[in-house]
Amino acid sequence: xxxxxxxxxxxxxxxxxxYPNKRAVTLPALHLVHDxxxxxxxxxxxxxxxxxxxxxxxxxxxxxxxxxxxEEENPLGxxxxxxxxxxxxxxxxxxxxxxxxCHRYGVHPGHTTQxxxxxxxxxxxxxxxxxxxxxxxxDVCHMDMTPESTSALIDKL
Amino acid sequence: MPAxxxxxxxxxxxxxxxxxxxxxxxxGYSRLKEFLSMAPADVTNIVKDSGLRGRGGAGFPxxxxxxxxxxxxxxxxxxxxxADESEPGTFNNRYLMEKDPHQLIEGIILACHAIRSNRAYLxxxxxxxxxxxxxxxxxxxxxAAGILGKNIQGTGFDLDIILHRGAGAYICGEETGLIESLExxxxxxxxxxxxxxxxxxFRKPTIVNNVETLCxxxxxxxxxxxxxxxxxxQPDPSNPRDPGSFGPKLYCVSGxxxxxxxxxxxxxxxxxxxxxxxxxxxxxxxxxxxxVPGGISMGFLSDKELxxxxxxxxxxxxxxxxxxxxxxxxxxxxxxxxDVLHNCCRFMSHESCGxxxxxxxxxxxxxxxxxxxxxxxxxxxxxxxxxxxxxxMGIIPGTTICGLSDGAAWPVKNAINKFRPExxxxxxxxxxxxxxxxxxxxxx
Numbered sequence: 001x002x003x004x005x006x007x008x009x010x011x012x013x014x015x016x017x018x019y020p021n022k023r024a025v026t027l028p029a030l031h032l033v034h035d036x037x038x039x040x041x042x043x044x045x046x047x048x049x050x051x052x053x054x055x056x057x058x059x060x061x062x063x064x065x066x067x068x069x070x071e072e073e074n075p076l077g078x079x080x081x082x083x084x085x086x087x088x089x090x091x092x093x094x095x096x097x098x099x100x101x102c103h104r105y106g107v108h109p110g111h112t113t114q115x116x117x118x119x120x121x122x123x124x125x126x127x128x129x130x131x132x133x134x135x136x137x138x139d140v141c142h143m144d145m146t147p148e149s150t151s152a153l154i155d156k157l
Numbered sequence: 158m159p160a161x162x163x164x165x166x167x168x169x170x171x172x173x174x175x176x177x178x179x180x181x182x183x184x185g186y187s188r189l190k191e192f193l194s195m196a197p198a199d200v201t202n203i204v205k206d207s208g209l210r211g212r213g214g215a216g217f218p219x220x221x222x223x224x225x226x227x228x229x230x231x232x233x234x235x236x237x238x239x240a241d242e243s244e245p246g247t248f249n250n251r252y253l254m255e256k257d258p259h260q261l262i263e264g265i266i267l268a269c270h271a272i273r274s275n276r277a278y279l280x281x282x283x284x285x286x287x288x289x290x291x292x293x294x295x296x297x298x299x300x301a302a303g304i305l306g307k308n309i310q311g312t313g314f315d316l317d318i319i320l321h322r323g324a325g326a327y328i329c330g331e332e333t334g335l336i337e338s339l340e341x342x343x344x345x346x347x348x349x350x351x352x353x354x355x356x357x358x359f360r361k362p363t364i365v366n367n368v369e370t371l372c373x374x375x376x377x378x379x380x381x382x383x384x385x386x387x388x389x390x391q392p393d394p395s396n397p398r399d400p401g402s403f404g405p406k407l408y409c410v411s412g413x414x415x416x417x418x419x420x421x422x423x424x425x426x427x428x429x430x431x432x433x434x435x436x437x438x439x440x441x442x443x444x445x446x447x448x449v450p451g452g453i454s455m456g457f458l459s460d461k462e463l464x465x466x467x468x469x470x471x472x473x474x475x476x477x478x479x480x481x482x483x484x485x486x487x488x489x490x491x492x493x494x495x496d497v498l499h500n501c502c503r504f505m506s507h508e509s510c511g512x513x514x515x516x517x518x519x520x521x522x523x524x525x526x527x528x529x530x531x532x533x534x535x536x537x538x539x540x541x542x543x544x545x546x547x548x549x550m551g552i553i554p555g556t557t558i559c560g561l562s563d564g565a566a567w568p569v570k571n572a573i574n575k576f577r578p579e580x581x582x583x584x585x586x587x588x589x590x591x592x593x594x595x596x597x598x599x600x601x
Contacts, residue, residue, distance in 0.1 A: 018319045020233075020359050026341030027324055031283075052341075065343035065510075066324035068283070082284075085598065086245040087453055087486055088411035090500050099594035109601045122598050124327065124504055125245040126284050129411035129486070130418055139286025 003043035004051075008036055012051055022052040026062050030069055039075035070119075077112035077119040079157050082136040085122045088129035097133050098122055100147040101154070118157060161388070163421040164376050164405055165369065169256035175291050177298040180259035184379070186304055189263065192378055193270050193312040200271035200378070207377045207385040208403040212249075213239055213330070213367030214452065214481045215560075216469045218400060219374070223272050225354035226362045235363040236269050236277040237339065237353075238371060241323055241330040243282055244452035245504060246484035249407035249419050250368035254281075254288035257372075258295035262318065264371035266309070267378055269316050272364050277318045280335050283325055292320055327508035331559045332365035333357075334510065345512045346559035373404055389424035390468040402468035406483055410436040413443065413489035425471070429463040431485055443489040447576070451481025453501045454564025456571030460490075476574070478567040495583045496590055498572040499527040505565035515550035516562035522546055523569055531591050535584035540573050 004012075011032050015025045029048045033040050040048075040063055049056040063069045070076050083089075083098035098109065102120060105113050112119040128134040131143020135150060142153060173179045180186065192200065205220025226234060238261075242250040253261055265277050281289055296318050299305040307315050326344050328334040333347035336358045357363025377385050385404050392401035402424040408431055411417040415437030422435075428448045432438060439445050448458045450467055456477040458465055465471045469480050488497050506520040523546055526539050547570050550556055551563030573580060 021340075023341040024339060024359075027322070027338065031322060031324070058342075062341055062343055066326050068324040068326075085500075086504055087449070087497070087500050088246050088417075091412045091486070091488065091492065091497075095592060095594035095598070099592075099597055102597060109598055111601070123284070123325070124507055125243060125247070127242050127248045127251050127282070129246050129248050129409060129484070132411060132417065136284055136286075139284065139289070141284070141287065 002047060003037070003041055004033065004047045005036075008032060009051065012048070023054060023058070025052055026054070026059060030059075030063055034069050034076075037075075038077070039070045039072045041072040074111070077116050079118040080121060080138055081118050081154065082121045082123035082126065083109075084124070084126040084128070084132070084134050084136075086125035088125070089133040092132040094133035097135070097145055097147060097150060101150055104147070104151060105154070118154060161405075161423055164380075165253065165257075165260070165372050165407060166419075166421040168260070169252060174256050175258055175295060177259060177295065177302060177304075180257070180263075185259050185263060188379060189266065189304070190310045190312055192267055193309060193314050195270075197271050197273050200267060203382060204271065204374055204377060207382045208401055209370065209373055209377060209385065210400065210402070210469060211367055212369035212373065212406070212482075214244065214454075214479075216480060219366065219370055222354065222366075223268075223364060225352065226272055226364065227355065230273075230362055232273065233276060233359075233361050234272055234274045235358045235361055236265065236272060236274045237332070237335060237358055237363055237365045238265060238277060238279040239330060239332065239335055239365055239367050240279055240281040240285070240288070241327075241335060242285070242368070242482075243327040243330050243508075244454060244482045244484060245501075246409060246411055246449055246452050246486040247482040248409050248411075248484075249482070251285055251288060252407070252419055253368050253372055254285065255291050258292050259299075260372050260375055261292075261368055262295055262299060262305070264373070264375040265318060266305070266316055267374050268364070268366060268371055270314055274364070275315045275317070277316065278321050278339055278358065279318055280321050280323060280329065280339055282323045282329070289320060289322060296320070326510070327504075328510040328559075328561060331561060334559065335365060336363065343510070345510055346561075348558055369407055390466065390470075393470065396470075399470060402470065402480075408435075408467065409482070409484040410487070411484070412449075412487040413440050413445070413492070414438065414487050415440050425466045425468040427464050427466055428458055428485055431467070432463070432487055436487070439487060439489055441489070443491060445487050446490040446492065447488040447494060447497065447572075449484070449486035449488075450477050451479065452484045452564075453486070453504065453568055454561070455479055455481035456567040457488075457575060459575045476571060478563060493583065493590060494572050494576040494579050495527065495531060498568060499524070499531055501568040501572075502527055502565070505561070509561065509565065513557040513559075513562065515556040516565060519546045519550040519562070520565045523565075528591070530580075530584055531589060533587045533589035535587075537581070537584060539584065540577065540580055543569050544573055
């Protein structure tokens with residue numbers, strides 16, 4: 001039983017023509033696998049490496065550099081919610097917003113709620129400083145957040 | 158002087174501003190065929206003669222950068238678009254991509270023609286999901302309309318734009334870090350030379366340009382050199398090495414202001430004008446204590462320096478690193494500079510790529526020293542220790558490969574040199590301001 005479905009393999013291969021070599025498909029492949037499987041397991045790393053004609057350690061090296069991809073011991077929940085803690089947001093309560101959400105849902109940064117619904121993360125500048133404090137739900141930004149509006153958003157996920 | 162008319166932001170509030178139809182209705186792509194029929198060197202010369210300087214942070218003359226490509230290279234030559242906008246306080250490129258993608262795409266096509274590139278890679282930070290979807294749709298529209306792909310508008314010029322999403326690393330905004338990341342590796346900046354124009358992406362000649370820079374290229378071609386040079390700040394006649402600060406610029410204003418915003422103005426506006434006239438003043442009726450002039454890596458202006466012109470030369474005249482991304486962050490007079498500096502150092506420590514020891518260790522230890530101070534255990538010698546560490550890291554002292562390290566050192570230098578009494582009083586009074594939220598983040 002392979003870690004990557006045939007569909008995932010085809011999606012990864014579809015990236016090949018965009019680049020002059022297969023190694024450049026490392027990040028696109030990691031994103032595809034991570035989005036689909038909510039983590040990149042050791043088996044998945046080996047299989048990505050086979051597809052890209054790399055050593056698994058090369059894929060693992062790139063993957064761990066970015067601090068973005070979860071390993072199988074700590075997979076993502078169904079959603080991922082990022083809280084900006086950089087200067088513009090911190091000046092307007094971004095860190096306290098993160099804290100309030102962690103308390104309310106009983107979760108720590110980098111971890112997932114017990115029901116597997118969402119993973120909470122702190123982020124460095126999300127590039128939405130005009131709407132500080134801002135959060136990112138998966139890859140969609142929400143601005144001018146309060147503990148109340150954030151909870152309302154999360155509860156609707 | 159005639160009133161300034163926004164150009165880069167002229168269309169962002171229009172309904173349907175992202176569509177090809179809307180861009181064409183405003184004259185977009187109307188002269189593309191004409192420009193693609195020009196000799197590439199002539200396009201380069203127009204950009205060079207306009208005085209356009211890169212908007213990503215370093216301010217290097219764009220046209221001059223293009224001329225560094227080897228002549229008569231058989232190709233491929235690549236354009237890499239730096240859309241990894243990650244400097245704290247900066248969000249101008251996000252507006253450009255989300256609201257007016259064809260303005261950027263036209264600039265990319267023109268730049269690729271000038272540098273004889275048939276493939277552009279747009280490196281987009283992962284967090285900009287909306288930008289990704291808007292750009293992806295716009296590129297598809299262009300392919301369907303014969304504006305991208307093979308034989309664009311019958312000119313014989315081919316171009317594909319590939320969107321490549323990052324994975325949350327500030328260092329990918331450094332041009333050679335970006336290249337390494339695009340190649341599928343950890344984003345460790347390369348030792349230069351060779352510069353990317355000689356040996357860049359996939360070991361081929363490569364030009365890396367910022368999103369706003371390429372949007373300016375579009376307007377320079379349509380409106381001309383004289384138009385561009387009529388905006389901004391002329392070269393300083395007493396400094397033969399000053400190329401001036403021409404053109405419009407998108408300024409971001411955030412932090413403790415009433416109306417955080419991104420506004421297009423001629424280069425050379427002052428921090429005070431931005432705060433008072435465009436951002437609704439400092440919030441809660443307070444005064445500004447410190448202002449970041451162009452992203453945190455540029456350091457701080459004190460309240461005495463708010464009339465500094467934010468052109469390429471201005472911030473350097475008051476000890477800042479430069480104009481950077483022109484992202485202004487306002488800190489009010491009720492906020493501790495110790496806390497602000499800790500936030501900056503924690504960011505840099507988190508984002509240092511770890512390749513060069515002075516940066517990896519320096520950013521870590523500066524953050525640790527500030528944590529000690531903020532827990533009430535600071536020592537009087539800590540401030541000089543911070544300055545010593547900051548002075549030892551970066552391209553300027555010659556100890557690191559890339560400028561992230563100079564940008565990590567600069568807020569420390571500026572904060573302590575310009576606000577030293579506040580730091581001394583904080584240490585002397587054994588104040589402590591670590592919050593429970595910060596403790597929680599540090600523990601996980």
